[in-house]
Amino acid sequence: MPDPSDADNPKSLAWVVRAVKAWVERCGAVWVQAQVIELNRRSGPTQFLTLRDIDEEVSVTATCHRRVLDAAGPVETGMTVTALLKPTVWSKTGRLSFECSQIRPSGEGQLLAQLERRRRLLEAEGLFDTSLHKPLPLLPAGIGLITGAHSDAERDVIRNAGLRWPAVRFVVRNTLVQGPRAVEQILAALAELDADPGVDVIIIARGGGSLEDLLPFSDEALIRAVFAARTPVVSAIGHERDNPILDLVADLRASTPTDAGKRIVPDVAEEAALVAECRTRIRQSVATLVATEQTRLEGLRSRPVMVDPTATLDIAAERLSTTVSRLRMAAEHGLDACTHQIDQYLTQIRAMSPKATLDRGYAALADDHGDSVSSVEQVTTGGRLMAYLADGQLGLLVESATPTASRTPAEEQS
Structure with missing residues (x-):
């Protein structure tokens, strides 16, 4: 194997980065205690946070999945945590980074995580439903x-x-x-x-x-x-x-x-002011109501029937007088018509009355029994008759009774 430092046989940069990456990743994961000094939550699954050593000015950038942060509870900036970190090298940039697979809050952070889990459990049971809150009494x-x-x-x-x-x-x-x-x-x-x-x-x-x-x-x-x-x-x-x-x-x-x-x-002062304001409003409302009713009453009093109550009676009396006059006129007209009709009936009756016939010089005959005599056949010679004249009566003795000769049809027609 050639010497990696030989200038005549240089290695590629990618080879060096891969070698460093392989060497770094052999370290494996390790639990560390550090303080969260920066936390950038993003919409994607990968989240970024910066951890700093508790005692020294040493900080590193770490990445983790969203599920890791959610499982840890409320992780906030400034919180001390225990994190499981695995060092790694980005192949494209050669930058050293750390992958965080677990986070456990320490100190107050641990307490906050416990409280958060408890809060979520109780919230899931509905204990924080604001619709169930009871109202406070006014006093x-x-x-x-x-x-x-x-x-x-x-x-x-x-x-x-x-x-x-x-x-x-x-x-x-x-x-x-x-x-x-x-x-x-x-x-x-x-x-x-x-x-x-x-x-x-x-x-x-x-x-x-x-x-x-x-x-x-x-x-x-x-x-x-x-x-x-x-x-x-x-x-x-x-x-x-x-x-x-x-x-x-x-x-x-x-x-x-x-x-x-x-x-x-x-506040007793506020309540007293509110009571005073309400009383003022009530007084104003009552005064307005009284004024309105007073105006309405004055309007009623100004009507003609209230100014002169007898005016309506005068009108009614006038109507009654007119109606009575009409009734009297109608009654008089009716009586006049009836009187005229009765006069006509009397004239007709008088024209047909036997007395009118007697007044013209005629007489009415009746036998002893008072029955009228209209034919010679009803009397006998020597019988007595009563003749009724216009001004008195005559007693008659029948001396003879001669019937009138019957006329022929031709005579009757002539």
């Missing part, structure tokens, strides 16, 4: 407060709530707020306050702290107890940057204990 009769004894959080909540509503009543339960026994005491206080009918809302408060100090407020037992509580629960843990899992299951998340004191009760 609670009693407020349960779970916090450390003589703590700033206790003073902040009570002082700020009292400034807004001086008559506010607190039922305080002091417990440990960090350490292994904190969860047990907080659970007992929560159960006691939840069973108290005089408590309308419960605040769990702490004035911030490190990630380890706030671990009790991400405990699974506490999260499930808050979810099952019948009384609305307010989480007031730490500051804006502190986000224990309790914040997700609580019915209301306050950024600080001070914020919780301001949000659980209304």
Whole structure:
């Protein structure tokens, strides 16, 4: 084999890179502890991150699959991790790089990863569904407060709530707020306050702290107890940057204990101003209504029937008088027509009356029985008759009865 340093027999660059690549990759994978100083998440499967030694100014660029980051939990810049790295050389550029196949957060990063897995599990069960959150009462009769004894959080909540509503009543339960026994005491206080009918809302408060100090407020037992509580629960843990899992299951998340004191009760000054404004609006509405009704009443009073109530009666009386006059005229016309018709009937009757015949000089004969005599055949000689004249009666004695000779048809026709 020729000497690789012989200038007369140079090796190709690709040969050198392949040789270096083969030598480097013989090192195999190794677990290292380092700090993540840069993390570039991309849309593709390959992700890039820069790791730096914890003690020395040494940093390397590493690549990993998206699944590695997802499995590690919340990996963020500045976090200390334990990573399984395998050195490799890019054939095209000869650049040294490291392939990361596993990442395990260390210290706070490990805690964050555990909390993230717990958060995902509880979220999958629906414990963080905001539609299940219970509304807070407008003005609670009693407020349960779970916090450390003589703590700033206790003073902040009570002082700020009292400034807004001086008559506010607190039922305080002091417990440990960090350490292994904190969860047990907080659970007992929560159960006691939840069973108290005089408590309308419960605040769990702490004035911030490190990630380890706030671990009790991400405990699974506490999260499930808050979810099952019948009384609305307010989480007031730490500051804006502190986000224990309790914040997700609580019915209301306050950024600080001070914020919780301001949000659980209304401001008495604001409420008084609102009441005054409502009273002013009511007065204005009543005044407007009265003015409207007054205008309507004046309009009604200005109508003719209200100005002179007898006007309608006069009109009705006039109509009644006209109707009566018409009825009288119609009755008179009817009577005149009937009188005229009766006169005509009387004239006709009188013309046909026997008395009219008697007035013209004729007489009516009747026998002894009062039956009229119209033929000589009805009387006998020597019989008595009664003759009725226009001005009296005559008694007659029949001396003879001579019938008139019957006329021939030719005479009757002539």
